[in-house]
Amino acid sequence: MKLGMIGLGRMGANMAQRLMRGGHQLAGFDPKPEARKNLEDKGAESADSLAALVAKLPAPRTLWLMVPAGEITDGTLTNLLRLLAAGDTVIDGGNSNYKDTLRRAKTFADKKINYVDCGTSGGVWGLAEGFSMMIGGDEAAVERLRPIFETLAPAKDQGWGRVGPVGAGHFTKMVHNGIEYGLMQAYAEGFSILQHKSEFSLDLHQIADIWRYGSVVRSWLLDLTAAALEKNPAMTGIAPYVDDSGEGRWTVAEAIDLNVSAPVITLSLLERLRSRDADSFSDKLLAAMRNQFGGHAIKKE
Template identity: 80%
Template sequence: MNIGMIGLGRMGANMAQRLLRGGHQIVGFDPQAAARKALEDKGAGSAPSLADLVAALPAPRTLWLMVPAGAPTDASLDTLLPLLGEGDTVIDGGNSFYKDTLRRAQRFGERGIAYIDCGTSGGIWGLDEGYSLMIGGDAAAVERLRPVFETLAPASDQGWSRVGPVGAGHFTKMVHNGIEYGLMQAYAEGFSILKHKTEFELDLHRIAEVWRHGSVVRSWLLDLTADALKKNPEMAGIAPYVPDSGEGRWTVDEAIELNVPTPVIAQSLIERLRSRDKESFADKLLSSMRNEFGGHPIARE
């Protein structure tokens, strides 16, 4: 199958390479010439513009976007829309907000262009391990692209599914990332407790390895944690600053809108925000309050 891949960052390039391994024909576009050249070196074609990419693909065309959510995705789609025709398919494999997906799908649907949202998990490991694909869209359009999804997934019958109509894929991936926030926070807090029990001189990497086999808390995330602790047991040189991609925020917003209590996911998001406040006015004020009512000492900078 011929596929146009838009966005050749690390994940997009890896997905393109996995598709090549599966016998698909790939033409890629990225604004960076070096990224296009790297894809060519893997045996794919490339195009210097979106117009050239569309022209290089036989109709009906399939284009897969791996572009940052928000304005970059909208800009790519605005360029693509007049270039495509009835019967073509666009797949958004990025972390788009599902309400944006619904809006975009309506625009493309009015032109007879199928719009599929594919929440994609697997990160940099997906090239060899396969990707978890949460797909939303018209059932017939998804079925037509079954060979593509089977190639990208860990196995033809594992790790991918149409989860519902358009928007459902990105909605499911949003909740997936919210759960991921909570899992990561729980592991981080647990290992922090172990780290602070200094009299036991605990080997955190060894404990992680024990938990990886037979434990009820074993997971791929724990595998990665064990690897990180092996490489850098003291986390030396790493700032206590944790970014967020936005999907945790969307998950909490949606939970509030649906009246669903999600204290773990919400608190894990708050902890990420807290990690960025190097000059916490709130903590300074808390210290001052304790001094005011109880005469407790204040730590000076």
């Protein structure tokens, strides 16, 4: 099976390279010439348009999208719909909202084109460690793609699986990322408490390294935290601004819709939003209130 890869950013390029190492034939498209050149340098074909990419693939075609969620994914799929035929398969490996996935899947089903959603985790480490893949879609379509998933996964029988019908893959990945928000926040708060206990002069990297072995809080995320603390113990030069790419918001919204209490994930999202308010009006107003009712001193800017 010759696979078409759309989107050759860092994660897409790593996936392409892992597939080629596994013996798969590949052709890729990215609007950036340097990304296409990088793929060619690794031994794969590239195309300078979606139409040219589709023309390089034998029927039935399989195309894997690794592009940003939202309008870019919609635009790419709209163009693909005009180029593909019945029996072809599209895999959306990005972080799409599962509700968008359900809408898109119906459009493709009307043309008898398979639509598979693959929630993909692994980031920049996927090339070496393998990718974790939560897959939604028709059972027969997913089974036909098994060799691709087995190559990308950490092992043929580990780190991937069909979790349900179309939409289930992106839904599962959404919740995965919500959990990630909570884990990250807990580690950040814990190490902040340690850092503020100045009289002990604690070595945060040493503590993280101790916890990595035998501790109940050990994890790959802790391994990465230890590496970050070793490289930059004081977090020098890093702004206290934490972005989010949407999955945490979607998870919180879904929890509300399902009447599920998710305070840790919700508060971790709110903390990220708080980090972006460099000139917090609410904090200033809180200080003013304390001064009004209790005469507490106000710190001047």
